[in-house]
Amino acid sequence: MRGLTFQGLNDVRVEDVPDASIEEPTDAVVRVTMAGICGSDLHIYNAGEAFGFAPGSRLGHEFIGTVEAVGADVTAVAPGDRVLSSCSVACGECTWCREGLASSCVRWSLFGWAPRTWQHGGSVQGAQSELMRVPLADTTLHPMPESLRGEDRERSLLPLVDVMSTGWHGLTAAGTAAGQSVVVIGDGAVGLAGVHGARAKGAERIVCLGHHAGRLETATALGATLVIDSRDDDEITQLVMEHTSGEGAHVVIDSISGPSSMATAHATVRPGGTIACLGMDHFMGKTPNVNWFDQFLRNISVTGGLVPGKRYFPELLGLVESGKLDPAPMLSHTLPLAEAAEGYRMMAGRVDGVTKVALRPGA
Ligand SMILES: [Zn+2]
Ligand SMILES: [Zn+2]
Structure with a gap:
């Protein structure tokens, strides 16, 4: 064969x-x-x-x-x-x-x-x-x-x-509920699964961050209420805050899970929110840093993991x-x-x- x-x-x-x-x-x-x-x-x-x-x-x-x-x-x-x-x-x-x-x-x-x-x-x-x-x-x-x-x-x-099971796993582990705000970092298939799954779970505001025009169009078709193509963390944070009543997201799906995406996750998650890491950048030696001050002072949870x-x-x-x-x-x-x-x-x-x-x- x-x-x-x-x-x-x-x-x-x-x-x-x-x-x-x-x-x-x-x-x-x-x-x-x-x-x-x-x-x-x-x-x-x-x-x-x-x-x-x-x-x-x-x-x-x-x-x-x-x-x-x-x-x-x-x-x-x-x-x-x-x-x-x-x-x-x-x-x-x-x-x-x-x-x-x-x-x-x-x-x-x-x-x-x-x-x-x-x-x-x-x-x-x-x-x-x-x-x-x-x-x-x-x-x-x-x-x-x-x-x-x-x-x-x-x-x-x-x-x-x-990929859809992986995105769903992150959303589920993070306790995503109807009416919440979700930020998805990455516009690859797992990121798109995070967007689409968030809509199916009833999330009200769904932001997708990426750098590919065609994929971001797909993100919009699958449920994103805002797409952001930017490498400027301050700009990303400002746009996410404007879209979430100044609060930040209940759930951040990090489909990359490297140092830069984790920094963005901490910058856009709301107090008491959850970051779900679903990416594999750490396999390539790009280890994300959990901001332990932020985790403690703002009660941030980190979850995610391999699809069961x-x-x-x-x-x-x-x-x-x-x-x-x-x-x-x-x-x-x-x-x-x-x-x-x-x-x-x-x-x-x-x-x-x-x-x-x-x-x-x-x-
Ligand atoms: Zn696969
Ligand atoms: Zn078994």
Whole structure:
């Protein structure tokens, strides 16, 4: 079968890779109909060797598809079922899974990430491929609701697998409530998910900070009541204060989580407010500084963290079904799998009008 591999700095290729197959009785094999390229994949693209990626490593963790085969112990899904997959494998039984924190599962493994996270034998599976072996299929896969099946709905569903769930996780952890003000730092897919999720939670004022005209237009379409393209912290703070009755935001979603974005977060959050860190800049050595004076004197909370697998799928699917949520505009481009390298180039180069690229292995 065909699958995307990492080859070195800014070099990914679609090649022949071993066919996915059932290796454990709890496995399923899924034919991927749509897979996303994620901002975290770009970190591999730009610095994969630093993360331990060897040439030939498979990439991709965001996918939806059709169950092709199941092992003898799989009961929740059957061949032919349309499914969303969690971006990570989890057991559903351990303490952390039962507490809703599947990202800390004792058997947690992330698709398409460095071999050190993989606990399920065989090769690390990458979603930017024709087929995927899905370990612990009963608790890793989630059935697609009948009303949302069909090729035209896939663009609304793929973002739920990671970026929409990630944005929702930050908003939920920060206790976002109807009528509140939310500032979202960053106009990438997770930032847009923060904006769109804030609207679905009933936030009244939603500010998106970014530097890409096309993405900020999408932010407005997804619910932002103000977009700001500025690198001047004083100007940003002034505009946010003017938009929030001089108070600042109840919730700041920091989709970058580096030193500069954290300073902006502290400057725009209101007393008693919460900053949710969802970005990965700290993985690249750009560690954000929590302003501990501010945290103490103004009672600021800091939360966020890694998306807990498929925890929010039922809630988010319900919102898509009812028409309250439609993250499809986050996917700016859809390409055949064969053109995946071009998709990486477009996203990494922040080409105007490019937000997030989806790949269609069947196309
Ligand atoms: Zn992702
Ligand atoms: Zn578990």
